[in-house]
Amino acid sequence: MYIQRVSMEVGGGEHLMDSMHGDKVKCTAEWAQDGALVIYTEMMGNPVVMNRRRISHETTHVEMVCGNVVAVRVHQDFSGVWKCTELQNMEALLEALDVPWIKRKLGAAIGFGVNRLVQTIKQDGNKIIVENKGGVKEFTNEIVVGAGTQVADSMLDEVQCTAEWAEDGSLIVHTEMMGKPVLMKRRRINHDTTHVEITSGDVVSVRVFTLQP
Template sequence: MLEDFCATWKLVESRNFDDYMKALGVPFATRKVGNVTKPSILISVDGDRVVVKTQSKFRVTEISGKLGEEFDETTLDDRHVKSTFTVEGDKFVHTQRWDGKETKLIREIRNGKMVMTLTFQGVTAIRTYEKD
């Protein structure tokens, strides 16, 4: 199941991402960069760890963790969170928790594209990626 996500994905469409970042408390300047950036995401498995590498003109980040086990992550907007990767049915779910808050990044494959739904406090953004 997870192997369906193992590829390099390029962002091709983004909806409501600015509102999602606003809800998270991302500063204006960082949101501006986030809205114009078209990152690639490389998802792979290395032994028993899932690796998610995000690459853009501005920054490259890499996180990894075992499925179902919490790990420390510093997000692109500099939040220090406890993250967990899980597979729920046909979805690859990335949950971030900090200061009593939680956001979920739910990835699923639809018509050969990876659709990522991000939710936080009632705000939803959808980012669609195609294989690069």
């Protein structure tokens, strides 16, 4: 998977940028009347217009127009400081993952991080940095969505993962715990609430995070 990094000055004339196909393309950028960022470029020799528009505090749409065809990518924004305020079914998930009894009881003794675990998230496009503090283990991960297999830390051990955006803009991370495949879905429910669903087999655990002032 190709990682695209773009640096440009809006209104600064013609630039060269990397495309998702790995080649260099010319582009110009301007601000639309509604504040959206408009980029005029090309893909495979065809003219393309890209409109990046923030729909709400939580969601950004990137519209790509080629002729009369429009594709829209939706990204949720998880930036902020989030405290885990509720947890569902974690002990069952850890048991399904064959986590040793003593580790499960250690986690249960501190409520698996409820009202303790705080995640500080910094998001810049597809680059997401998550700092975890107050839980069983403190660690920081940096993930680039769409960049293929990466190495990340977890509350149990170091794991490999891949990340992608779902159609609804939520963040999907495919990883593993204790050698078993795990799917994590981070979804912003509203301005103040994010759910992180962790699925292994038919067992689902949900962490509820509340945005801190």
